[in-house]
Amino acid sequence: QVQLVESGGGLVQPGGSLDLSCEGKGNIVLINHMGWYRQIPGKERELVAVWISGGGRNYGDSVKGRFIISRDNAENAVRLQMNSLKPEDTAVYFCHADLDYCGDYGCHEHKEYWGQGTQVTVSS
Helix, strand or coil: CEEEEEEECEEECCCCCEEEEEEEEECEEEEEEEEEEEECCCCCCEEEEEEECCCEEEECCCCCCCEEEEEEHHHCEEEEEECCCCHHHCEEEEEEEEEEEEECCEEEEEEEEECCCEEEEECC
């Protein structure tokens, strides 16, 4: 019923910038929060940035001051601007959303969704 479609990612040199986008597709009623996590093999998934309904934003400590998350209300999407990238930012980035949607039982269903992940590699 709902799908998160990720775009962006790829290879960038240290100090460079890269944008990620995530769009929710389907019968979405309300997005409670939406953002990005990342994971390195052998490590736990960690918060990168999240947009919260009402306009709040939270960032992981390692990206504060470098990454900016913004919401595109018209598209049920968030955009992550990643600046001053470092090799340690290399990871698979996953979009996550907590939302209400219209499902088989009406328009009050609630669920968390994950995207399929997109690779970001910071290397010279």
